[in-house]
Amino acid sequence: MNREIADIRKDYELETLNETDVAQDAFEQFTFWWNEALNSSIVEVNAMTLATASGSGIPSARIVLLKDYDKRGFVFFSNYNSHKGHELENNPHAALVFFWKELERQVRIEGTVEKVSGAESDAYFFSRPVSSRIGAWASPQSKIISNRNILEENVKTFSAEFGENIPRPAHWGGYRVVPAVIEFWQGRSSRLHDRIQYTRQPDGNWKVERLAP
Numbered sequence: 568m569n570r571e572i573a574d575i576r577k578d579y580e581l582e583t584l585n586e587t588d589v590a591q592d593a594f595e596q597f598t599f600w601w602n603e604a605l606n607s608s609i610v611e612v613n614a615m616t617l618a619t620a621s622g623s624g625i626p627s628a629r630i631v632l633l634k635d636y637d638k639r640g641f642v643f644f645s646n647y648n649s650h651k652g653h654e655l656e657n658n659p660h661a662a663l664v665f666f667w668k669e670l671e672r673q674v675r676i677e678g679t680v681e682k683v684s685g686a687e688s689d690a691y692f693f694s695r696p697v698s699s700r701i702g703a704w705a706s707p708q709s710k711i712i713s714n715r716n717i718l719e720e721n722v723k724t725f726s727a728e729f730g731e732n733i734p735r736p737a738h739w740g741g742y743r744v745v746p747a748v749i750e751f752w753q754g755r756s757s758r759l760h761d762r763i764q765y766t767r768q769p770d771g772n773w774k775v776e777r778l779a780p
Contacts, residue, residue, distance in 0.1 A: 579671040579754025584761035586777055593749040593765035593773045594638050597674065600751065601636075604667045616664040617643065622657040633665075634691060640745040641676060642683055644691060646708035647738045655680050661744050671754035678746040688740035700733040701725050750778070 590596040604612045613633040620626045627650065635642040641663060645652055655661065663676040682688075692700065705721035712718070725733075746767065753761040762778035 578756050579760070580756050581671045582753050583755065584751060584753035584763055586763060586775060589751070589763055589775065591773065591775065593746065593767075594636075596751060596763075596765070597636070597749065600667075600670075600672060600674065604665075604670060604672075607667070607669050609667055609669050612667070614665075615641075615643075616662075616666075617651065618662040618664075619651050619654040620658050620660070621654050624658075627651070627654065634741070635687075640678065640681075640743040642687075642741050642743050644688070644739070644741045646703070646706070646736075647682075647740060649708040651709075655742065663744055673750075673752035675748075675750040675752065676744060676746045677748045678744050681743050681745060683741035683743050685740070689735055691741060692735040692739070697731055697733065700735075701729070703736050703739045704729075704733070755780070 590599065601612075611632070614630050615633055616628055617631045618626055618628040629651065631643045631645065633641055634644055647656075659680045661678070661680045663674075665672075665674040667673070692703070701722055704725040705718055748764060748766050750762060750764045755761055758780060760780040762780055764776050764778050765773040766776070768774055
């Protein structure tokens, strides 16, 4: 064992999390923590790990950015033809993880995935900078390319074709993770962390339970 790695540790002492103190609705609790994270010094507070799996169950994960959330779920955008896009088409289940180390907190989300409406995808796409809109056309996301010149030439080609009137590609849009389970994790001393889990019930309400760390 590499002791230099194994001995890396941090004791967590900032906050506590108790069943009696949390909201009964998971989204209300997320909003409370989200606002505290926004008001902290976290860089890219909306960065989250997205885990997907193939139809045969082989997992993959990457960082994406949260772009919206409401009581329907958590929204991110991507190329539908990307690796994650193909996995979500074949296996529409996913997990998200936010890690806000400055607050010693994690939020874990598990659920099903659906595409957002075309209107929602349009609204976000046309709010993006011109360069990002061109990028959605220029990058055959997750495909093997011989060199970076491919991307740069694609940028030139699509820029000349569209100018600044860039339509949203049919292969690009939003996904919504519809949560079945949301867990709020607060770091505590000696690895005896607080974990409060919300499980959505058939009537739409949430069952709130404590998990052992």
